[in-house]
Amino acid sequence: MNKLKGSSGMLLVLIGMVVLAGVLVKGFATGENAVSLGLAVSTVGLVACTMLFCLAGGDFDLSVGSNLALGGVLAAIVTTATKSVPLGIAAALAAGALVGLLNGLVIAKLGINALITTLATMQIVRGITNIVSGGSPKTCSVVGFDGLGKSAIAGVPSPIALTILFFLVFGFILNRTVFGRDTLAIGGNPEASRLAGIKVEATKVWIFVLSGIVAAFAGCVQASRLLAASNNAGEKLELQAISACVLGGVSLAGGVGTMSGVVVGVLIMGVVQNAMSLMNIDTFYQMVVTGAILLAAVVFDKVKTAQNEKRSSRGTA
Amino acid sequence: MxxxxxxxxxxxxxxxxxxxxxxxxxxxxxxxxxxxxxxxxxxxxxxxxxxxxxxxxxxxxxxxxxxxxxxxxxxxxxxxxxxxxxxxxxxxxxxxxxxxxxxxxxxxxxxxxxxxxxxxxxxxxxxxxxxxxxxxxxxxxxxxxxxxxxxxxxxxxxxxxxxxxxxxxxxxxxxxxxxxxxxxxxxxxxxxxxxxxxxxxxxxxxxxxxxxxxxxxxxxxxxxxxxxxxxxxxxxxxxGRSIQDVYGYSPRTIGEPVLVAEKVSGHGLRYPASLEVKSGEIVGLFGLVGAGRTELLKAIYAGSGGSVQVGSIKLGSRDPRSSVGAGVVFCPEDRKKEGIIPQMSVAENANLSVRRRFSHFGLLDQAKEKQNAEEYVAKLRVKTASLQTPIKNLSGGNQQKVVLARWLAEEVKVILLDEPTRGIDVGAKSEIYAIIRGLAEQGVGVLMVSSELPEVIGVCDRVLVMCDGRITGEVARADATETTLLQLALPKTEMSA
Known part of the structure; x- marks a missing residue:
């Protein structure tokens, strides 16, 4: 019940923002703008799916932005070299999985802090991306490379449709599979989970492998949409994804998080940025506002949790 | 003066x-x-x-x-x-x-x-x-x-x-x-x-x-x-204090050894230890704080050295999952740190382990999970507003019952209990004792760490006493008095030896 109340609070905030922007901002409430908003949040949305798992499991993954860039660049290079789009995507996903595996093994098996580990791999992978790409964006003119990004499924642009699909799939995994519930249990109390027979290390490794694969896939989608893969793509993506999750009520301490919350978080970030762009607000001011919203959300969350604790302790006393 | x-x-x-x-x-x-x-x-x-x-x-x-x-x-x-x-x-x-x-x-x-x-x-x-x-x-x-x-x-x-x-x-x-x-x-x-x-x-x-x-x-x-x-x-x-009979002890038929631990070692256990628990038997593990009792339980459940045999099967690897699979389960002393997932609901906490048995290809069987949680919440008389209440809102005794419920749903052969009634009020204590007795009557072997002398004497068929990392004695129920147990548990300084 509490969880429901928490995310529906943020849902109200989102609805309020949409209504307000619809009334006040010219050009917001149009189909065209809805599509551009959707495209703008699709990358963060994809990455937020697995970031939710990292956070719910009590860790986080800062390497997603670099992973995205490496995935896009590899997809472009391998597709150009082999003339095969599936091979290009497979290479990207394999690289993402490998980085994720490295993250997962170091964090779960060696017990090294996720912040340090993924901060390091973030640098390493960004460096590799620049080495592989020669420090410049890679274009790809092979027919069909634009399939992921430019096509449409039932009239919905593919990146948006894929993001919605990922929301559904990962929401299902979180709520309806043993893996998803184990993830939340580990984030909630790792030692109790271990003693209850949950394979904590293996689960964590899988979470990071998934995170790497999804980030690389998001890189493929972005490269396909733009017909080019930038070596600088995905910068600050990790922070955006974490922000969206936190806005959606995911706890940084682990153990708490819902997919519906993350969707709301992603959309709140998207609506704010979209509306401010339409109003021609300077990007510097946009940064201030986005940061302020995040801060307000976590303060709100802290106050709410404190109240809940008080209420529940009164209940048992 | x-x-x-x-x-x-x-x-x-x-x-x-x-x-x-x-x-x-x-x-x-x-x-x-x-x-x-x-x-x-x-x-x-x-x-x-x-x-x-x-x-x-x-x-x-x-x-x-x-x-x-x-x-x-x-x-x-x-x-x-x-x-x-x-x-x-x-x-x-x-x-x-x-x-x-x-x-x-x-x-x-x-x-x-x-x-x-x-x-x-x-x-x-x-x-x-x-x-x-x-x-x-x-x-x-x-x-x-x-x-x-x-x-x-x-x-x-x-x-x-x-x-x-x-x-x-x-x-x-x-x-x-x-x-x-x-x-x-x-x-x-x-x-x-x-x-x-x-x-x-x-x-x-x-x-x-x-x-x-x-x-x-x-x-x-x-x-x-x-x-x-x-x-x-x-x-x-x-x-010196009076022991009230809240333990409801009655003699049981005790069967073959169901748990045989030989020279087990593990983190924090200073010396390898061996012990045996028979089917239907409640064995107490008494000692002062720091004697190594918790460490011994954990060494059996998830330790490294030595060997653990459950029934006729020798455990290959001794991680919690394998132990649970073999029918050995463990209820930790520190419920908050090692027992419950505080944010999760009563139902989730009860299904934490057994859901693996219910699931098909990793997909949860929600109907079975609900039925299982309902069954044990009723059986163990867990006082909770609903199955969806976060477990942290429950009292200590009820949290303990949920942790027990987690294991009762499994096919338990041996249950390792670490201070099962710590921080629990007297009423709930006797309910926990009844649950433990019920398990023993079904033929489960119970190994129970306790610091409370009356509890050890009141509940157990046999008591092992630990001191400074070693098992220093074994006392049958008939001979178990507070003085004998405490004397075995009190360390002897090397000076006087």
Whole structure:
């Protein structure tokens, strides 16, 4: 019940923002703008799916932005070299999985802090991306490379449709599979989970492998949409994804998080940025506002949790 | 005889659900070493913490040399002249010995630490305790015994008049114990009032010249003259209480061995241990805090060395998952840290393990999970608003029932229980005992760690006693009395051996 109340609070905030922007901002409430908003949040949305798992499991993954860039660049290079789009995507996903595996093994098996580990791999992978790409964006003119990004499924642009699909799939995994519930249990109390027979290390490794694969896939989608893969793509993506999750009520301490919350978080970030762009607000001011919203959300969350604790302790006393 | 220096008058302190101390009065004379004895949970630690200003008493008062003291923090207690030397020393390993001695009142000039004065004053304090180390050595380079001396020097540098020691010899060698005793005698000659908490009866009878016994938070007796007081007299005073029959023991048929652990070892267990539990048998594992009981349970459940056999099957790998698969389950003592997933619901916590059995290709069987949770919440009479209530909102007893429910749904052959009734009120306790009895009647082997003597005696068919990391004895139900068990559990100092 509490969880429901928490995310529906943020849902109200989102609805309020949409209504307000619809009334006040010219050009917001149009189909065209809805599509551009959707495209703008699709990358963060994809990455937020697995970031939710990292956070719910009590860790986080800062390497997603670099992973995205490496995935896009590899997809472009391998597709150009082999003339095969599936091979290009497979290479990207394999690289993402490998980085994720490295993250997962170091964090779960060696017990090294996720912040340090993924901060390091973030640098390493960004460096590799620049080495592989020669420090410049890679274009790809092979027919069909634009399939992921430019096509449409039932009239919905593919990146948006894929993001919605990922929301559904990962929401299902979180709520309806043993893996998803184990993830939340580990984030909630790792030692109790271990003693209850949950394979904590293996689960964590899988979470990071998934995170790497999804980030690389998001890189493929972005490269396909733009017909080019930038070596600088995905910068600050990790922070955006974490922000969206936190806005959606995911706890940084682990153990708490819902997919519906993350969707709301992603959309709140998207609506704010979209509306401010339409109003021609300077990007510097946009940064201030986005940061302020995040801060307000976590303060709100802290106050709410404190109240809940008080209420529940009164209940048992 | 010397004058009473420290007077404790009617001190009481309660925590949610527990009356830790009630109306405790006694006095400690100057130039005397006054022992403080009692079982686990008798209130010794709470009393020390009240003296040290960590807890404030609900009732009563304390006075030093006729002056009332009411410390609100350890710092204030020190300023009043009361120092407590805990088992875990409160020192900073990365800084020098001198700075540790003078911690909190470093001498300074013009806002900067006065190195010369620091060294000089530290030297003076170190000399008093007879510790010959260079004050500029980093503390981490000292042995544990030397660090203890630093802690005492710190107390002396603050001119402490009352010095309380909490189990000071628990990690010292016999030679180190001797030099500690020599120091304590020097402090005694200097007229300090010394409180000495120990489980070691031989230490109490050789070192101390007065003794106060606490039981269940209450003062039992104080001897101001130790003539004629023996270890047995003290132990009897510690345990003497009536046992009510909330345990509902009835004889069961006991079958073949269901758990055979041989020379198991694991993290924190000092010596490999072997034991056997038969089908339908409830075996108690008694000992003082720190005897290694929890470590032994964990070594069986998820340890490294030795072998564990369940029925006729020898366990290949000993991680929690494999143990559960073989029918060995473990309920930890610290429910908050190791038992529950606090944010998750009652139902989720109950299904945490068994859901693997219900699921198909990793997909949850929600219907079965709901049915399972409902069944056990009803069976174990868990008081909860709903299955979806976060478990952290439940009382300790009900949380414990949910953790038990988690395992009852599995095919349990052996259940390892670590202090299953810790922090649980009496009503819920007898319900937990009934659950344990029910398991044994179904043929499950039960190995149960407990610090509560009446519980061990009331519930178990057989009791294993641990002391200092070893199993020191095995007592059948018929022979299990508080005195026999406690005597096996109390450590014997090497000195007297």
């Amino acid at each position: 010397n004058q009473a220096r420290l007077v404790v008058e009617g001190v009481g302190k309660s925590f949610p659900g527990v009356q830790a101390l009630s109306g405790v009065s006694f006095s400690v004379s100057g130039g005397s070493v006054h022992a403080l004895c009692g079982e686990n949970g008798a209130g010794k630690s709470t009393l020390l913490k009240v003296l040290a200003g960590v807890h404030r008493p609900d009732t009563g008062s304390m006075a030093l040399d006729g002056k009332k003291i009411d410390p609100r923090s350890p710092l204030e207690a020190l300023a009043c002249g009361v120092a407590v030397i805990y088992q875990e020393l409160h020192l900073v390993p990365e800084v020098t010995v001198a700075e540790n001695v003078m911690l909190g009142h470093l001498p300074y000039r013009f806002g900067m630490v006065d190195q010369a004065a620091l060294r000089q004053e530290a030297m003076k304090a170190l000399e008093q305790v007879g510790l010959q180390v260079d004050p500029s050595t980093k503390l981490k380079e000292l042995s544990l015994a030397q660090r203890q001396m630093v802690e005492i020097a710190k107390a002396l540098s603050r001119d402490a008049q009352v010095i309380a020691f909490d189990e000071p010899t628990s990690s010292l060698t016999s030679r180190e114990v001797e030099s500690l005793f020599a120091l304590i005698r020097r402090l005694q000659e200097a007229g300090k009032a010394i409180l000495y908490v120990s489980h070691r009866m031989d230490e109490v009878t050789t070192l101390c010249d007065a003794c106060t016994v606490l039981r269940d938070g209450q003062h039992v007796t104080t001897w101001h003259d130790m003539a004629g007081v023996t270890a047995d007299t003290i132990v009897n005073a510690m345990v």
